Amino acid sequence: xxxxxxxxxxxxxxxxxxxxxxxxxxxxxxxxxxxxxxxxxxxxxxxxxxxxxxxxxxxxxxxxxxxxxxxxxxxxxxxxxxxxxxxxxxxxxxxxxxxxxxxxxxxxxxxxxxxxxxxxxxxxxxxxxxxxxxxxxxxxxxxxxxxxxxxxxxxxxxxxxxxxxxxxxxxxxxxxxxxxxxxxxxxxxxxxxxxxxxxxxxxxxxxxxxxxxxxxxxxxxxxxxxxxxxxxxxxxxxxxxxxxxxxxxxxxxxxxxxxxxxxxxxxxxxxxxxxxxxxxxxxxxxxxxxxxxxxxxxxxxxxxxxxxxxxxxxxxxxxxxxxx
Numbered sequence: 001x002x003x004x005x006x007x008x009x010x011x012x013x014x015x016x017x018x019x020x021x022x023x024x025x026x027x028x029x030x031x032x033x034x035x036x037x038x039x040x041x042x043x044x045x046x047x048x049x050x051x052x053x054x055x056x057x058x059x060x061x062x063x064x065x066x067x068x069x070x071x072x073x074x075x076x077x078x079x080x081x082x083x084x085x086x087x088x089x090x091x092x093x094x095x096x097x098x099x100x101x102x103x104x105x106x107x108x109x110x111x112x113x114x115x116x117x118x119x120x121x122x123x124x125x126x127x128x129x130x131x132x133x134x135x136x137x138x139x140x141x142x143x144x145x146x147x148x149x150x151x152x153x154x155x156x157x158x159x160x161x162x163x164x165x166x167x168x169x170x171x172x173x174x175x176x177x178x179x180x181x182x183x184x185x186x187x188x189x190x191x192x193x194x195x196x197x198x199x200x201x202x203x204x205x206x207x208x209x210x211x212x213x214x215x216x217x218x219x220x221x222x223x224x225x226x227x228x229x230x231x232x233x234x235x236x237x238x239x240x241x242x243x244x245x246x247x248x249x250x251x252x253x254x255x256x257x258x259x260x261x262x263x264x265x266x267x268x269x270x271x272x273x274x275x276x277x278x279x280x281x282x283x284x285x286x287x288x289x290x291x292x293x294x295x296x297x298x299x300x301x302x303x304x305x306x307x308x309x310x311x312x313x314x315x316x317x318x319x320x321x322x323x324x
Contacts, residue, residue, distance in 0.1 A: 069117030076112025102147040121168040138174035208261040
């Protein structure tokens with residue numbers, strides 16, 4: 001009786017065998033994306049047909065020249081690498097700080113151990129749903145998703161993965177809260193209540209020019225032309241990791257020159273550079289930092305940072321409601 005001959009495997013199809021614990025495994029060599037190295041991959045499954053299916057899918061991906069991520073590259077390792085080498089040179093400092101917050105506080109803790117190449121759209125969707133059910137706000141969930149989507153888009157561009165699974169997940173947009181701006185009467189009441197205070201010039205600029213808070217707080221005397229009655233806007237002041245940082249405006253269209261508010265006695269009469277006596281007084285105050293070049297400061301010679309501007313709450317004494 002003739003013995004049955006084993007079916008010959010095609011070249012490069014790898015080795016299929018049964019392990020001592022009863023599971024099936026296959027080993028084959030593939031080319032990793034990103035490094036270009038030929039490495040041996042081991043695939044496991046409960047049945048031989050399951051392992052063969054996984055093996056054929058991997059061989060098919062390599063034949064189609066699809067990216068095959070390194071097996072030890074996890075989501076956490078890639079996200080930290082992306083922050084340091086991709087995001088840091090490209091985005092603004094405040095955007096980078098936001099990315100770092102969402103990566104370290106959410107993504108690395110929950111998805112960090114997962115293989116980058118095996119992350120699926122279903123896992124991302126279930127993860128974001130879990131955040132929402134756990135009490136995380138809709139806006140935060142949206143930002144976490146946006147951070148992951150941006151990172152995976154760069155992984156696709158570098159041919160580490162074949163597709164961006166985060167782009168396949170739809171996140172509900174949070175409801176936008178309608179904010180009513182201050183009325184003319186409320187603005188008059190606000191300015192009248194602070195007529196004799198140092199914050200009056202800043203409130204005038206806020207109320208009449210429609211500038212961003214960071215733009216107002218980033219103004220310097222070099223940007224103020226009292227003779228022509230104009231303000232030149234080309235920077236903002238942000239607090240990042242507890243440190244005040246000057247940043248250029250977010251877009252080119254934000255760089256502009258606007259007219260100063262006209263009053264009866266001329267353009268913005270409340271604006272005036274600190275006198276030598278005032279500058280000398282500031283230098284003798286405890287904790288002095290030289291902000292004399294800044295247009296709006298609070299004693300003791302501190303810049304009106306975003307936090308300080310909120311802390312002052314100038315609407316309280318005027319009886320008006322806060323509005324952004």
